[in-house]
Amino acid sequence: xxxxxxxxxxxxxxxxxxxxxxxxxxxxxxxxxxxxxxxxxxxxxxxxxxxxxxxxxxxxxxxxxxxxxxxxxxxxxxxxxxxxxxxxxxxxxxxxxxxxxxxxxxxxxxxxxxxxxxxxxxxxxxxxxxxxxxxxxxxxxxxxxxxxxxx
Amino acid sequence: xxxxxxxxxxxxxxxxxxxxxxxxxxxxxxxxxxxxxxxxxxxxxxxxxxxxxxxxxxxxxxxxxxxxxxxxxxxxxxxxxxxxxxxxxxxxxxxxxxxxxxxxxxxxxxxxxxxxxxxxxxxxxxxxxxxxxxxxxxxxxxxxxxxxxxx
DNA sequence: GCAAATTTAATGTACCTACATTTAATGTTG
DNA sequence: CAACATTAAATGTAGGTACATTAAATTTGC
Numbered sequence: 001x002x003x004x005x006x007x008x009x010x011x012x013x014x015x016x017x018x019x020x021x022x023x024x025x026x027x028x029x030x031x032x033x034x035x036x037x038x039x040x041x042x043x044x045x046x047x048x049x050x051x052x053x054x055x056x057x058x059x060x061x062x063x064x065x066x067x068x069x070x071x072x073x074x075x076x077x078x079x080x081x082x083x084x085x086x087x088x089x090x091x092x093x094x095x096x097x098x099x100x101x102x103x104x105x106x107x108x109x110x111x112x113x114x115x116x117x118x119x120x121x122x123x124x125x126x127x128x129x130x131x132x133x134x135x136x137x138x139x140x141x142x143x144x145x146x147x148x149x150x151x
Numbered sequence: 152x153x154x155x156x157x158x159x160x161x162x163x164x165x166x167x168x169x170x171x172x173x174x175x176x177x178x179x180x181x182x183x184x185x186x187x188x189x190x191x192x193x194x195x196x197x198x199x200x201x202x203x204x205x206x207x208x209x210x211x212x213x214x215x216x217x218x219x220x221x222x223x224x225x226x227x228x229x230x231x232x233x234x235x236x237x238x239x240x241x242x243x244x245x246x247x248x249x250x251x252x253x254x255x256x257x258x259x260x261x262x263x264x265x266x267x268x269x270x271x272x273x274x275x276x277x278x279x280x281x282x283x284x285x286x287x288x289x290x291x292x293x294x295x296x297x298x299x300x301x302x
Numbered sequence: 303g304c305a306a307a308t309t310t311a312a313t314g315t316a317c318c319t320a321c322a323t324t325t326a327a328t329g330t331t332g
Numbered sequence: 333c334a335a336c337a338t339t340a341a342a343t344g345t346a347g348g349t350a351c352a353t354t355a356a357a358t359t360t361g362c
Binding site for chain 2: 002003007008009014015016017018019020023025026027028029030031069070071072075127128130131132133134138139140141142145146147148150151
Binding site: 195196197198224226227228231232235250251252253 | 349350351357358
C-alpha cells in the first residue's frame with residue numbers, strides 16, 4: 001500500500017523525506033507483525049534476537065558486552081532482556097570465572113527447543129514472507145540502497 | 152557501512168533475511184540520529200510528529216483519533232504523547248463542543264514557533280541529510296521497494 | 303424514551319529504549 | 333602495594349509501544 005494512503009498524507013516535502021518516513025514506517029510495520037508472531041511463543045522481538053545470538057555462540061557462553069555488539073538495537077538494555085529470559089529458564093547466568101566482573105550467559109536446552117519450534121513454524125516468520133514479495137534481485141537492490149544511507 | 156560489519160554477523164540465511172534486518176536496523180539508525188537532534192529542542196520523535204500533524208491542521212483542531220490515523224506508529228499512545236506536549240504548553244486540549252466525547256487538540260503559538268526554529272535548523276534533520284546520500288532516482292526506487300514489501 | 307451498543311479518550315500494565323549513575327572487579331602507576 | 337582509573341554489568345528514571353480495560357458521551361433499536 002502506498003505510504004501516502006497509510007498515513008493519510010497526500011504529498012511529501014521531497015522524495016528524500018518520503019523515503020525517510022517510508023523506511024521508518026516499513027520497519028514498524030514489519031516489527032509489529034514479527035512481534036505478534038513471537039507473542040505466540042511468549043517472546044518479544046529483542047528476547048528472540050538475544051536467544052538467536054546465544055544459539056550462535058552455543059555451547060560457548062556470551063557476555064552482556066558481546067550481546068550488545070551483535071544486537072540490532074545497540075542502546076537497548078541487554079541486562080534486563082537477559083533478566084526476562086532467565087525468569088523463563090531459557091538462559092542461565094553465571095559469573096565468569098576468568099573475569100569476575102563479566103557474566104557468562106548461556107542458552108538452555110529449553111531455549112534451544114523453543115528456537116527449533118519457532119524455526120519450524122512457517123507462520124512464525126511474517127517478516128520473511130513479506131520480504132519474499134521482492135525478487136532476490138530487488139532484495140539485493142534494497143540492501144545496497146539501505147547500506148548507502150548509513151555510509 | 153555493511154550490515155554484516157555493524158552487527159558482526161558474517162553471513163545471513165538468505166538475501167531476504169538480510170533485507171529484513173537491514174530495514175529494521177536502518178530505521179533504528181535513522182531514528183536514533185533524529186531523536187538526538189530533537190532532544191536539543193526538548194522533544195522526542197513521536198512528540199515532534201504529533202506537533203507536525205497539528206500544524207498541518209492549524210488553525211483547525213485535531214482529535215486523538217485523527218492523530219492516530221496520521222501517525223507513523225498507529226499503536227502508540229497518542230493520549231500520553233499529547234499529555235507531554237500539553238505539559239510543555241505546546242498544545243492545548245479542550246472538550247469538543249460538538250461531541251463531548253472527543254477532545255479538540257490545537258498547537259499553540261509556542262508550538263508553532265518551536266517548529267519554525269527546527270525547520271530553520273539544517274542540523275535538526277540528520278535523516279534528510281542521510282537520505283540525500285541517494286540520488287532522487289534511488290530514493291524513488293527505495294520507495295517503490297518498500298511499498299511493495301507492505302503490499 | 304430508554305436500555306443496549308458503540309464511540310472516544312483515558313488509564314493500567316508489561317516490556318522496551320535511551321541515557322545517567324552506581325557497584326564491583328580488575329588494571330595501572332607512582 | 334596503595335591510590336586511582338578503567339571495565340563490566342546492574343540499576344534508576346523518563347518516555348514510548350502494545351494491548352487490555354475503563355469511563356463517559358452518544359447513537360441505535362425496540
